[in-house]
Amino acid sequence: MNTGGFALTGLSVRPAQVWGAIRLVPLVRHEPIAGLRLDRRVYEAGDPSIVDIGDGTTYSSFIPHAFVASWGQGADPAAAFGTQLQDRPAAPRRAKLQTSGRAIRRLARRIAPGRLRFLPMHLAMEGYLALHFGGPETAWEEWTDSAVRHGLSPRVEEAYSGAWVRGLADALRVFEIHPGQCGVALYVADTLASVFVVPHPADYRALHATLLEDMYGEVLFHYTTYVADVPDFTAAIDADRVSSFADLRRQAAVQKDDWARFHDGSMATGLLGEDAYTYERVYHLGEFTLSRMLPSFRLHEENHIGELISTADGQIAYCKTFRLSAPQIRRGHLLSRLHAHNWDLLATAKALGTEPTQLAHRIEAAGFTGLLRHHVVTRPTRPGRPQ
Template identity: 80%
Template sequence: MTTGGFALTGLSVRPSQVWGAVRLVPLVRDQPIAGLRLDRRVYEAGDPSIVDVGDGTVYRSYIPHAFVATWSQGTEPSAAFGTQLQERPATPRGAKAQTGARAIRRMARRTAPGRLRFLPLHLAMEGYLALHFGGPTTVWEEWTDTAVRHGLSPRVEEAYCGAQVRGLADALRAFEIHPGQCGVALYVADALAGVFVVPHPADYRALHTTLLEDMYGEVLFHYTTYVAGVPDYSAAIDADCVASFADLRREAARQSLDWAHFHDSAMADGLLHEGTYTYEHIYRMGEFTLSRMLPSFRLNEENHIGELISGPGGELAYCKTFRLSPTQAKRGYLLSRLHEHSWDLLATAQALGTEPSQLTHRIEAAGFTGLLRQDVVDRLARTGRRDDAPPGDGRSR
């Protein structure tokens, strides 16, 4: 694992296009990424899918399609495959057969030399769901036997399909795709919903409409209900500064630079500049690396999870991000703070500047009620602290 920031390396921003509350900001490359192409494999709609994460854990979700990354050795260009051979379904270990459910072998699976099939956004979401999944590292008395033996099982999160986001389908159909466009930053009511990047313009044209099948947070879904529209971008050229075509070109270039600076420094600031991310490397594909990222879980600020493929020079070849809701960010924040203090409620409460009884209330409000013993919670509510007891006398076992 590594830590660091996030940057749209190798991409430049073009002026946005607006449809109602939806704003799409094109991301353009001067040159496509050599040696990597991206295509998709479509699954039948309607039924949920069961995925074996690989450690005996079963992941169940609606998965409309997978992406297939194809890479070549060296710098020779790759061609995206229009069709791929279907895999024979396999039943995950420990999963019961269910009517109408598909079985997919792995989150990321190599299907042929130089070809990897992976589930877009689900790599990122699985990393968030598995955050400190094992539960208490030290068996303090506050935690139930279930929490100790099975950890945070199951973890469930909700998201909305892009087709349910009002105005998104019309925006994707009506908006212009720029020459060299390899990605897009999607805003709903000018809140960054996600970033989507691919290695080649032809890949983007083929995958442009898959934004309708992506997952989006609950808050962003409601934004389209409450916000009718956002202001469109319009260039303001000072006519007094234009006396020739060269002046006009200079003023147009200045407007483009001003817009790009405003986008990176203001609109996308929560993703690009305000957070530190932890990167987990999932798969090595020749010179390219598939990774997923988790935020530092800052309260009352933007928190994005995502997955990306980076090139040998650090350029961003592929990316998908998902904006967590405030509630999801609070869950990640609580789990991270508990993990930092070995799941000791007293030490965690002291670090957060609160009382153990208040911390237990926050844990319950986050949906983790079943992890705590009720008798200990009741005692903390009465005393405000853990009973003083010598080590080995009920505090841990």
């Protein structure tokens, strides 16, 4: 693992397009990423699939499709495979870590030389679900026997299908795809919901509609209910400075550059401003690396999880991000602080500037009630220590 910031290297921003509360910001490459292509494998609708993490643990979730990454000299398909959307119920997706199940799929599996099938967004979500999943390493008196023996099992998080986000289907249908477009930043009520990037413009055209099947946080689903419209982008060209086509092109370039600076410096700062992401390598694809990332879980701020394929020189070839809700951030923050202090309630409470009993109530409010013994939550005095 390593830590660092996140940047959309190799991509430039184009002016946004708006439909109601949906804003799509095109991300364009000057040159496609050589040697890597993405296509799509569609799964039939039905019961949730069971995903094998690889360490004996599995989780269940609705999985509409997988991506297949092809790399090397032959990684140049004329069109992405199986890109049609199928009719399926648009239901909230639940991801649950568990120990048994059926219809098992692996997060990432090599299916042929130079071809890797992986489950988009599930690489990132699994990293969040498995965050300090093992539970206390020391059998402190405050933790239940099941917490010590089985950790956080089961762990459940909810996400909404894009089909539930009002206006998204229409927006994806009517928005213009720019020449050279290899990605998009999706905003709901001007809140960054997701960034999606692929290596080649043909891949993006084929996979553009898959945004409708992606996972999104609960808060973004509700934002479209409360916010009807967001302001559209309007270019303000000074007519007094335009006397030729060359002048018009220069003025248009200024507007484009101003929009890009505004987007990166204001709208996307919650994602791009984080300088302490934790990156975990998942798979090597020749000269490319497939990784997942976790934020530092800053309270009262934007936090995004994600997965990416990067080149040897750090360019983003593939990327998909997910904005965590406030409760998810609190859960990640608590688990990270507990882990940093060896799950010692007294030490963790001191580091957080609170009392152990107050910390116990915060753990209970975060949905981890089963980890603590009942008397730890109910008694007004400080928890003790095992004798």
